[in-house]
Amino acid sequence: MSGIIDFANAIFKPLIDLGAAPMMLIVLTIIALIFRVKFSKALEGGIKLAIALTAISAVIGLLTTAFQDALNAFVKSTGIQLSVTDLGWAPLATITWGSPYTLFFLLVMVIVNIVMIVMNKTNTLDVDIFDIWHLAFVGLLAMFFGANLLITTCLVIFIGVLKIINSDLMKPTFNDLLHAPSSNPMTTTHMNYMMNPIIMVFDKIFDVIFPWLDKFDFDAAALNKKIGFWGSKFAIGIYLGIFIGLLSHQGVKEIFTLSFTAAFCLELFSLIGSWFIAAVEPLSQGITDFANKKLKGRTMNVGLDWPFVAGRAEIWAAANVLAPIMLLEALVLPGNKILPLGGIIAMGVTPALLVVTRGKIIRMIIIGALELPLFLWAGTLSAPMVTATAKKLGAFPKGLASGTMISHSTMEGPIEKFLAYLVGNASTGQIKFVLYAALALVAYLLLFMWYAKQMKKRNKIYADEAAAKAAK
Amino acid sequence: MFKILAACGAGVNSSHQIKDALETEMSNRGYEVQADAVMVKDITEDMMKDYDLFTPIAATDLGFTPSCPVVDAGPILYRMPAMAAPVYDQVEQAIKDSGKA
Numbered sequence: 389m390s391g392i393i394d395f396a397n398a399i400f401k402p403l404i405d406l407g408a409a410p411m412m413l414i415v416l417t418i419i420a421l422i423f424r425v426k427f428s429k430a431l432e433g434g435i436k437l438a439i440a441l442t443a444i445s446a447v448i449g450l451l452t453t454a455f456q457d458a459l460n461a462f463v464k465s466t467g468i469q470l471s472v473t474d475l476g477w478a479p480l481a482t483i484t485w486g487s488p489y490t491l492f493f494l495l496v497m498v499i500v501n502i503v504m505i506v507m508n509k510t511n512t513l514d515v516d517i518f519d520i521w522h523l524a525f526v527g528l529l530a531m532f533f534g535a536n537l538l539i540t541t542c543l544v545i546f547i548g549v550l551k552i553i554n555s556d557l558m559k560p561t562f563n564d565l566l567h568a569p570s571s572n573p574m575t576t577t578h579m580n581y582m583m584n585p586i587i588m589v590f591d592k593i594f595d596v597i598f599p600w601l602d603k604f605d606f607d608a609a610a611l612n613k614k615i616g617f618w619g620s621k622f623a624i625g626i627y628l629g630i631f632i633g634l635l636s637h638q639g640v641k642e643i644f645t646l647s648f649t650a651a652f653c654l655e656l657f658s659l660i661g662s663w664f665i666a667a668v669e670p671l672s673q674g675i676t677d678f679a680n681k682k683l684k685g686r687t688m689n690v691g692l693d694w695p696f697v698a699g700r701a702e703i704w705a706a707a708n709v710l711a712p713i714m715l716l717e718a719l720v721l722p723g724n725k726i727l728p729l730g731g732i733i734a735m736g737v738t739p740a741l742l743v744v745t746r747g748k749i750i751r752m753i754i755i756g757a758l759e760l761p762l763f764l765w766a767g768t769l770s771a772p773m774v775t776a777t778a779k780k781l782g783a784f785p786k787g788l789a790s791g792t793m794i795s796h797s798t799m800e801g802p803i804e805k806f807l808a809y810l811v812g813n814a815s816t817g818q819i820k821f822v823l824y825a826a827l828a829l830v831a832y833l834l835l836f837m838w839y840a841k842q843m844k845k846r847n848k849i850y851a852d853e854a855a856a857k858a859a860k
Numbered sequence: 861m862f863k864i865l866a867a868c869g870a871g872v873n874s875s876h877q878i879k880d881a882l883e884t885e886m887s888n889r890g891y892e893v894q895a896d897a898v899m900v901k902d903i904t905e906d907m908m909k910d911y912d913l914f915t916p917i918a919a920t921d922l923g924f925t926p927s928c929p930v931v932d933a934g935p936i937l938y939r940m941p942a943m944a945a946p947v948y949d950q951v952e953q954a955i956k957d958s959g960k961a
Contacts, residue, residue, distance in 0.1 A: 477870070478872070515937070515938065515939050518873060566918045566919055567919060568918065568919075573938065574917075574918065574934060607923075608921075609921045609922065609923030610923055612901060612922075612923055613904075613922070613923035613924060616904055617902070617904065619901060620899075620901075620902050621899075621902075658870060658871060658872050659872075661870070661872045661873075662871075662872035662873075662876045662897070665872055665873045665876060665877075666876065666880070669877070669880075672939070673939055676939040676940075677939075680940070690937070690938045690939075692874065692917075692934075692937050692938075693868070693869070693873050693874050693937075694869060695868035695869030695870070695873070695874050695875075695900070695917060696868075696874070696917040696918050696934055696937070697918070698867070698868055698869040698899075698900045698901075698917070698920075699900060699916055699917070699918055699919055699920030699921055700921065701921045701922075701923060703869075704900065704901040707901075708901075733901075735869055735870060739869075
């Protein structure tokens with residue numbers, strides 16, 4: 389056994405010692421070549437990933453350094469211990485894609501997806517390769533808390549299978565929301581829709597107790613139009629710079645500096661995020677071609693990234709209204725350590741609200757406000773792992789105080805992060821956690837099964853309506 | 861120069877795939893186009909005036925009627941050339957109709 393480990397170390401250690409960016413350049417290029425991507429395209433993707441990793445590290449450093457003194461003063465002057473900086477999704481995606489385990493989980497889920505299709509357990513081919521990072525993040529978190537690779541892989545497959553089943557369950561609702569015919573193949577396995585079961589519990593409570601609130605639904609598109617640029621990324625950076633600057637008693641000049649720094653960092657995070665999606669593009673096409681070849685042209689639904697429903701104005705109206713609510717909740721929520729910044733426009737929260745409530749905007753806002761604490765707690769729970777991983781990548785400035793941490797306030801899959809925490813700790817042999825993890829996994833599965841039953845009822849109504857329409 | 865506006869949730873993933881695909885395919889067909897990718901929520905009526913074509917993923921409610929033609933570009937994301945081809949044809953037709961061919 390030690391011989392195998394020595395042999396593996398002899399091969400992989402020099403690669404790991406190069407650092408994350410060069411290592412991922414080599415690993416991504418090789419994996420793309422395995423999927424028969426042309427060498428120049430494979431190398432282009434690898435180089436783009438390395439550049440994105442380097443760039444995101446630099447911007448994280450800029451933001452955390454600029455805000456360190458102000459956040460310390462903020463804690464002193466307000467007594468509020470919000471010591472975790474919220475960077476939004478792009479840095480976390482980059483950090484997760486900086487781990488070779490992400491590629492491993494990707495390969496596992498490609499196989500799982502193909503097996504499910506062949507066994508007729510799903511009709512969805514997932515081509516959203518990039519967003520495997522949400523599931524990989526859960527895996528990395530489980531490993532951080534103590535799970536070995538085998539247990540982590542089992543957890544990833546368990547959640548991954550439910551995600552794929554969920555894409556089939558949601559398909560008719562997407563057609564309804566998009567006013568699309570049943571021939572429309574768009575669906576998604578995105579992690580944010582794994583909140584659907586919990587949202588559905590709230591939605592059923594609404595049906596029974598507060599159905600009259602639906603009368604107060606307003607025109608979401610009109611609200612978005614009024615908000616205009618005031619809800620843009622850079623505007624949010626400005627607000628938060630002013631907010632933190634004022635509460636930490638900074639001077640006018642410092643407040644301007646904080647605001648502009650936050651604004652340009654939020655813009656740059658998205659820009660760099662786009663490079664790094666481009667980096668994975670050749671591999672995504674290679675895997676899709678490979679899967680299509682294996683499936684011999686069978687017609688099926690296509691799993692995309694969530695924004696094919698981004699044209700629904702309710703998503704943005706709810707996100708805009710939830711932003712200040714989340715800020716207030718973050719200030720008073722026991723156990724929360726995150727001050728919302730990069731993730732304050734809750735794109736990881738509102739799409740699932742849209743699907744379950746089918747666009748009832750008041751329900752979206754109220755249920756969203758009720759579930760936001762889960763996201764803040766999950767972000768707080770993940771902060772040590774995110775910070776440790778960023779440090780390994782060299783994405784963390786050396787001068788920062790040891791207690792400074794980074795995370796994301798509205799990252800998709802908060803429940804799955806709690807599962808990762810429990811499974812990880814259970815793997816270390818603590819009986820208490822073994823019990824908690826077992827109970828949590830059973831509860832998670834049962835809730836999903838109940839949700840699946842509700843969605844099947846909903847889908848039957850859609851099918852009956854379509855049949856009645858066709859008969860006319 | 862024919863200008864296209866692509867849009868998605870974060871303005872970085874799906875919309876960038878559409879932008880890259882349209883720029884590459886239209887260039888192959890001999891047209892000079894420039895596509896920009898943005899967040900749906902950041903689109904304003906003023907912004908839309910700078911573009912000749914809007915290519916969302918699917919039906920999009922902006923709160924106003926776009927001043928330029930609209931082509932749903934979602935099928936580009938399926939990664940299957942046969943399904944993307946009708947989108948490219950519609951975009952090519954829009955370029956011809958604009959007089960900027």
